[in-house]
Amino acid sequence: MTTYHSTRSRNESLTSKQAILEGIAQDGGLFVRDDVAAGAPSLEQLLAGTYQDRARLVLGHLLDDFTAEEISTCVEAAYGANFDSKLITPVTPCGQDWTLELWHGPTSAFKDVALQMLPQLMRVSRAGDGRRVMIVTATSGDTGKAALEGFADVEGTGVTVFYPHGKVSDIQRLQMATQRGANVAVCAIEGNFDDAQSEVKRIFADEALRARLAERNVVLSSANSINVGRLVPQVTYYFDAYAQLAAAGALKPGDAIDFCVPTGNFGDVLAGYYAKLMGLPVRTLVVASNANDVLTDFITTGTYDRRRPFHKTISPSMDILVSSNLERLLFYLSDGDCELVSSLMADLAEKGAYTVPPTLLTRLHETFACGRADDAATRETIRAVWDEHHVLLDPHTAVARHVLDARPADGVARVCLSTASPYKFSADVLAALGHDVSGMGGFACMDALSELTGTEPPAALSALRDAEERFDDVVSVSDMNRYAEDSAVRVLA
Structure with a gap:
């Protein structure tokens, strides 16, 4: 049986069930296993069925x-009628390239693929444990709703979601504010996503809080992609995309493939790297960033520097300056050098920046490429792709499409990951198509976008207009710890 340990040390040795319940390692690192490739199914097996x-x-x-x-029980519960496509994540053509649509789940975002699965994995992991689990999660827009939807009214589990006040779309906010369930709590914070994510990590590291909750038989865990149970389910859709293209005759088994991924916290693209380690013939993983282009600079130079202005963009789920899952990639590129990873993370915490050794940067460039798109380029891409291909993109997917289009095609199949329904960002998509949205609310924009393009919004998003708002709390970053504890006590009473 394979064990998991921290990216920063091998002091802990946990099963995957234990790692999923813990969420984050005691030393602040992320849980990894040493050899992802060992014992992996063959490509032939993974392309069948x-x-x-x-x-x-x-x-x-x-x-x-x-x-x-x-x-099998978890898979059957996670991937069924709750997705509006039998393919779960269908691949569709867009010009000479392909789009992997990851937004056919209940909240119209790619997070559903993992967050319909994570509650099932946690349910099995805590069977016979007797403890209750409190999920505490930071969101830049989509994770929050997907976590709330996945864990709502799950017995023995509570969920608290923190999101940056005024920095998510109207529809994203409504999705969270109207969430049903007796075991959920939602709160905005006065800050950005990085503030929320950093404080959630401090909450997990608070031994006094853990002890107080333990007295109530409650353990903290996370639904962010720092949790290995969130990351692992995402690996599947890389293999599935390849299988769909093989079935369509767009490539032959064994042919190379490129993926372009709109990236914020680095979990989505890291899943592609796991797929490569497991034998998928991935040639290049292209990391697409918006104006918050810390990853573009890192992949180009080897220096990660979060000491830069934070930009509020029309692709808010990518408005991140500290990409947590990059730590896992550093572990694998350094051949499991926990001491190096720990040192780099200490530099990031203390100095705000780190530089990787030249040998590690060379290995990074063997698989990863990068590009960026500001809001103007994103809007132009939305308009151009609609005009030329009659495909409607959300702003995050448009960032990736812009970056992919800037790269010369050479005959290798190229897939752009589409991470959200355009109707989650109706105002920005409508404006990109040339419509004046001044004074229009979110649902007016949704209706106008539907009429303009002849497309239909997902039913769950349309239904939000009649849903009651339940949550309007706003707290300072320093008050998140108290709010999380109070929520745990309240929803798990």
């Missing part, structure tokens, strides 16, 4: 202390 079949193989390999029966 359905999305659900591939999910069983991927999860069974990376979370190997779960029984085959447990994995």
